[in-house]
Amino acid sequence: MDKIVVLVLLIAVTLGLFSFSIMGQVANARGLVDFAEEEQSKVRILLSNPDVVTGDVVLGYLERNDGIIIGLLDAEGAVLLPDNVDPSNYFKTKKEYSNGQLTKITFQEMEF
DSSP states (O other), X not given: OHHHHHHHXXXXXHHHHHHHHHHHHHHHHHHXXXXXXXXXXXXXXXXXXXXXXXXXHHHHHHHHOSSOEEEEEOTTSOBOOGGGOOTTXXXXXXXXXXXXXXXXXXEEEEOO
C-alpha cells in the first residue's frame, strides 16, 4: 500500500513539474504573438497610408537634402533634433510645394 501511495505522489509531482515548464513556454508564445500582432499592424499602416514612413526614410532625406527644407517634430509637436531620430520609429509626412517643386517636408513622429 505504501508503494502505491509513493508511486501516485511521484506521478503527481512529475506531472506538476512538467506542466509548470509548459506553462512558461505558453506564456512566452503569447508574448511573441502580441509582438507579431503589433508589428503586423505597423506594416498595415505603412502599406495603407503613403504619408507614413520609417525613421530610415527620414534619415535618408536628412542626408540627401537637395535644398528641401526639412522639419522634424516629435509626437507632441515639439521640435525634434536630427540626432534623436530613431530609424525604427514611424513618422507622418506633410509635403509643401511651390511652383510644382517640393520645397518643404515636415516629419512628425507617430505613437502606436
